[in-house]
Amino acid sequence: MIAELDKKYLWHPFTPTDLWLAEDYRPVVIVGGEKSWLIDEQGNRYLDGNSSIWTNIHGHCNAAINGAIKLQLDKIAHSSFLGLTNDLAPILGKRLVELGANDELTRCFFSDDGATAIEAALKITYQYFEQNGQPQRKKFISLSAGYHGDTVGAMSVGHSKLFHHCYKNMLFESDEVMSPYCYRCPFNKAKPQKADARTYVQCGRECLSLVEKKFDANGDRTAAWVIEPRVQGAAGFIMHPEGYLQQSCAVAQSHGAMVILDEVMTGFGRTGELFAWQKEQVSPDLVALAKGITGGYLPLAATLVKEKLFDGFRGEVSRTFFHGHSYTGNQLGCAAALASLDLLIDADGERARKDIEAAFRAAHERFWQLTHVGDVRQEGCILAVEVVKDFATRGAFDAKLRIGARICEAAQKYGLLTRPVGDVLLLMPPYTTTKDEVNLMVGALCRAIAEVTENL
Ligand SMILES: Cc1ncc(COP(=O)(O)O)c(C=O)c1O
Structure with a gap:
């Protein structure tokens, strides 16, 4: 029925x-x-x-997440976050920033899901450069077969042939670099073995040279390097070789570009650390979080950013980040997320x-x-x-x-x-x-x- x-x-x-x-x-x-x-x-x-x-x-x-939601429901389910705040979202923001254990990621912008967390990251970066003296930085560089969600901005940095080819003409131009997919890498000379391909790959780390080449050509016009850290989920759970994340991010930052990490799938303990970027020496400028943030209960997402980005929006009203969603900072989502974080660090x-x-x-x-x-x-x-x-x-x-x-x-x-x-x-x-x-x-x-x- x-x-x-x-x-x-x-x-x-x-x-x-x-x-x-x-x-x-x-x-x-x-x-x-x-x-x-x-x-x-x-x-x-x-x-x-x-x-x-x-x-x-x-x-x-x-039981803990159910209880937190039920308790919150009897107080209020949702109120606007435009010009108002609530008694949970600031606590959640602080907890997320502290969980990142990175003194530099200090601000949290809430949205609804993975795609909107990425969309916010792209627009923050773009507008930051636009109004802070580097308007030529308009390009984004990201991995082939990447997946960051289905909104137009997220698709534009996605490069998934199957999912996105039909929308090609509606997307903004972004640059693509070959994924470091050891098992199917054209530069890997090793014969197949019954082991994780990353452990027996034979190559000259050409995947990293390609990132360097791309930034050498376009670095001064690039706003950000966008990457799913260590594991590209929807591309087929491509797992990157050790060091790729750290080195590719270092290349981007040495060219003055931001690093946007998409931790939507990898975040909250999936890769063995709370966040995948903590497995390598990386200092991301922006991080997108969603999916597991509420323990998988409710649609809530966050974009964590460095203070310098937030500062870039201060001053005249015209410098405001004119972007947001009706359910930003939703109290039920925040209550679930706070309960989930307690369980996560236990x-x-x-x-x-x-x-x-x-x-x-x-x-x-x-x-x-x-x-x-x-x-x-x-x-x-x-x-x-x-x-x-x-x-x-x-x-x-x-x-x-x-x-x-x-x-x-x-x-x-x-x-x-x-x-x-x-x-x-x-x-x-x-x-x-x-x-x-x-x-x-x-x-x-x-x-x-x-x-x-x-x-x-
Ligand atoms: C890495 C990554 N980024 C973004 C998204 C989009 O998230 P959502 O489906 O919540 O919009 C996904 C979804 O699978 C994802 O795996």
């Missing part, structure tokens, strides 16, 4: 219409959640393998992340037993498995076969819900996931990979 209503009235994001509407397609209807589990209308239970599209960090129906929370990381490491070998696994890569609590047609040549399956999607459909039967990016399969569960639950997820994914790829 609900599925029929859905098919009749709704339109889903990133969902091929005809596949969704096919008569024999029965979508899973989620009616409940409990820690790392999702429950459908028939009472079937599934492990939430991708944290409900990378958002949930402390599990579903978390010693138990840290231990839980370490346990997931270790359980994932122990699982690599199980994936390597499978003929069609080409790369297994891990960054903290993020595990990505790339399946290929031919291990020896790294040859991909024909995209029309939808191998990644079919594997995830098969995994549902074994109690796992996750979504692939092409033929890259992802496990990135809430931190409530136990070692036994990681093993269940890995088992379900291995069975599904074998079932789909070995019967072709």
